[in-house]
Amino acid sequence: MYQDEELVFSCPQVVADRPTHYCPGCHHGVAHRLVGELLEEMGLVEKTIMVTAIGCSVFLYNYLLVDAVEAPHGRAPAVATGVKRAKPDKFVFTYQGDGDLASIGMAEIMHCANRGERVSVVFVNNTVYGMTGGQMAPTTLIGQKTTTCPGGRCAEREGMPIKMAEIIASLGGSAYVARTALNNVKNINKTKKCLRKAFEVQTSGLGFGFVEVLSACPTNWKMSAIKANERIANEMIPYFPLGVFKDATADVTGEAAGKGEEGK
Amino acid sequence: MSRIEIREDRCKGCLLCTTVCPKEIIKQADRFNQHGYKPAEVPAGDMKKCTGCASCATICPDVAITVYKTKKKAKKGASHG
Amino acid sequence: MASGDKLFLKGNEAIARGALAAGCQCFFGYPITPQNDIPEYLSKALPDRGGAFVQAESEVAAANMLLGATACGVRAMTSSSSPGISLKQEAISYMAGSELPAIIVNMNRGGPGLGDIGPSQGDYFQSTRGGGHGDYRLLVLAPATCQEAYDLTRESFDLAFQYRNPVMILGDAILGQMKEPVLTAPDRPADPAEARDWSLDGAVGRGPRLLKSLFLQDGALADQNRMLQAKYEAMRAEVRWECFETEDAELVVCAYGTIARIAKSAIRKLRKKGLKVGLFRPITLYPFPSEALAKLVKPGRKFLTVEQNLGQMVEDVRLSLCGLATSEFFSIYPGNLPVPDDFDEPIARALGL
CATH class of the missing domain: 3.40.50.920 (Rossmann fold)
Structure with missing residues (x-):
């Protein structure tokens, strides 16, 4: 580094210095980095017990250098409940995909949120099962083609895509619920702010924090990374509106109580 | 001078960084890296246009970009108390 | 309750009290007959002692909560009866694969299917052959009296931590529902250092720890199974009759x-x-x-x-x-x-x- 310059952006130390197994343009890497930055900025690295889920992010423990336990498919919120009840002074978060959280793990996420467990959930919604090769997910958009709905998802046959942030916000135990996206710099920065809030409601003992992060899966969407980001803006955000759906830290008349924020 | 460093061995050539650079100085190289991707690079001579905004690093899924920004000159008479 | 008291207890309550005497700190359960006295007793007794009781949304979730608590090296337990134990098998397989010292109580009832709520030994195969997917074994203890239910439960935690392996207490509807005098023993709080070398507590002054059952590298799963089989062989030292x-x-x-x-x-x-x-x-x-x-x-x-x-x-x-x-x-x-x-x-x- 030269004398007249300052370092303004580098990889957080808690993020392992190794290449990831993710495909080009996959947003998991961005989400990992944001979580890693927050753990460092909030002084949580040594207090963290991370619960990893099944899906492409199953190897999260290779990339975030914190204590971790691997949960069965969909069960991360139950495992996190056990961890938090056993060690209430630790910082506990799960990192789950849409198949894991909104399909097989629906019961676990609903009841973890409803109990108001003091844990945080990072929910990466990319509308497809990534690791198993691009099958239909509970969040797959109407008309979206996957390997198990090759003609496109049909509402009559497969139902409508599930809006998790809205569901979680309706439960009594959730303290902070937001939906963000990783498709552009502004939304990435907003995602970090929301993740910080979701972590803070845990550290302050307020309750359950949940951030749904709209993300790209260029490989299984069969498009370039750049086109995938455009798809988030043009197709995902119109169906999955961004915004803060619940914020127990905010004055009810304040801006955070609203929903359906802008943002493409 | 603000500048970026791209870790070529980490770059997967997704080119998201090229879409967010306000100066449009990030391009795809013609060569392949060790993983078989054509990495992003800033052609020689263009780096002086870098503003150090860190947009490229923010959107990079592989945390492959480090950003340095020119220090602001201290204002005359500024207090450091 | 002082140790050495002679109490008139149902088998289910003897198990609950045996767990408390062993320093059990967390219980995760879901209602099912004929074991409900265990969660009912612990729902009061554990919080009174500063422990955690959670009535989970399902047996699946309860067993996975147990996975989370035992990953932290905490003495923890779940109990259920046959159909519920079937649902717990997913987490039990993961706990065996991740070497977690969990206690699982099965007050066996009739099957297959919903069966009945009466006594049965129909879960012998499920208990002794692993029960879920993959090659694994539980250490299975089968009490015949309320006293033995108390004593074996109290001891099961030591065995689970000694071998870093799930232990199953296999009773039945008769044992759970009958009442007998039980001589209680002194509380044996857990050794705070018993899980120091492997449990998750936040990576302070050491590298991060990982508890998992996924082994994808060439030969890694074979090595893991070889190690597990050697452990099961070593468990033969605990044989009782x-x-x-x-x-x-x-x-x-x-x-x-x-x-x-x-x-x-x-x-x-x-x-x-x-x-x-x-x-x-x-x-x-x-x-x-x-x-x-x-x-x-x-x-x-x-x-x-x-x-x-x-x-x-x-x-x-x-x-x-x-x-x-x-x-x-x-x-x-x-x-x-x-x-x-x-x-x-x-x-x-x-x-x-």
């Missing part, structure tokens, strides 16, 4: 749990009539006391296995006898409540009378 009146017996009845106890009453009665009958009662169902049983083989001596199922432990009995002898089998159908007199006829038949 009871011999009753076997010294001169012409017929040895093999039975476990409450059925062994009813068989014992029958044997006492038949002894008075001059019949030379004894009892071999495995207390650990896995590891099975094969060597102890094989040592009972004598020229002319006969064996009869009695179970409240359609023939499960009898396979282990026959394997243990190594072809030197065989065992007859008598089935008490799940759903029926046996009495000692029910054993007269099968014992007489096995003796050739």
Whole structure:
């Protein structure tokens, strides 16, 4: 580094210095980095017990250098409940995909949120099962083609895509619920702010924090990374509106109580 | 001078960084890296246009970009108390 | 409650109190008959002691909460009955694969399917063969009395942590619902250092730790299974059994749990009539006391296995006898409540009378 310059952006130390197994343009890497930055900025690295889920992010423990336990498919919120009840002074978060959280793990996420467990959930919604090769997910958009709905998802046959942030916000135990996206710099920065809030409601003992992060899966969407980001803006955000759906830290008349924020 | 460093061995050539650079100085190289991707690079001579905004690093899924920004000159008479 | 008290307890409550005496700090459960006294008791007693009780949304979730708590090196337990235990098998497989010292109580009821809520030993295979997917074993303890339910539960936590392996307490509806005097023992709080070398507590002054059962690298899963098998082999040191009146017996009845106890009453009665009958009662169902049983083989001596199922432990009995002898089998159908007199006829038949 030269004398007249300052370092303004580098990889957080808690993020392992190794290449990831993710495909080009996959947003998991961005989400990992944001979580890693927050753990460092909030002084949580040594207090963290991370619960990893099944899906492409199953190897999260290779990339975030914190204590971790691997949960069965969909069960991360139950495992996190056990961890938090056993060690209430630790910082506990799960990192789950849409198949894991909104399909097989629906019961676990609903009841973890409803109990108001003091844990945080990072929910990466990319509308497809990534690791198993691009099958239909509970969040797959109407008309979206996957390997198990090759003609496109049909509402009559497969139902409508599930809006998790809205569901979680309706439960009594959730303290902070937001939906963000990783498709552009502004939304990435907003995602970090929301993740910080979701972590803070845990550290302050307020309750359950949940951030749904709209993300790209260029490989299984069969498009370039750049086109995938455009798809988030043009197709995902119109169906999955961004915004803060619940914020127990905010004055009810304040801006955070609203929903359906802008943002493409 | 603000500048970026791209870790070529980490770059997967997704080119998201090229879409967010306000100066449009990030391009795809013609060569392949060790993983078989054509990495992003800033052609020689263009780096002086870098503003150090860190947009490229923010959107990079592989945390492959480090950003340095020119220090602001201290204002005359500024207090450091 | 002072230690050394003699209390009149249901088997379910004896298990709950045994867990508390062992320093159990967390319980995760879901209602199912006939084990509800365990969560009901602990829902008050654990919070009173600063522990955690969670009624989960399902048996699936309860077992996964147990996974999370034991990953932190905390003494923790779940209990259920047969259909619920089937649901817990996913997490049990993961806990075995991740080497977590969990306690799982199964108060066995009749099956298959919803079966009934009466006593059964129909889960012997499920308990001793792993139960879920993959090659793994639980250390399985089968109490026959309320006292033994208390003592074995109290000890099960030590065994789970010693071997870093899930331990199952296999009782049944009779044991859970009957009341007997139980002599309580002093509380044995967990050694705070017992999980220091592997549990998750935040990476302070050390590298991060990872508890997982996924091994994708070439040869890694083989190594993991090799290590697990060596552990199961080492668990043979814990083999336990009871011999009753076997010294001169012409017929040895093999039975476990409450059925062994009813068989014992029958044997006492038949002894008075001059019949030379004894009892071999495995207390650990896995590891099975094969060597102890094989040592009972004598020229002319006969064996009869009695179970409240359609023939499960009898396979282990026959394997243990190594072809030197065989065992007859008598089935008490799940759903029926046996009495000692029910054993007269099968014992007489096995003796050739």
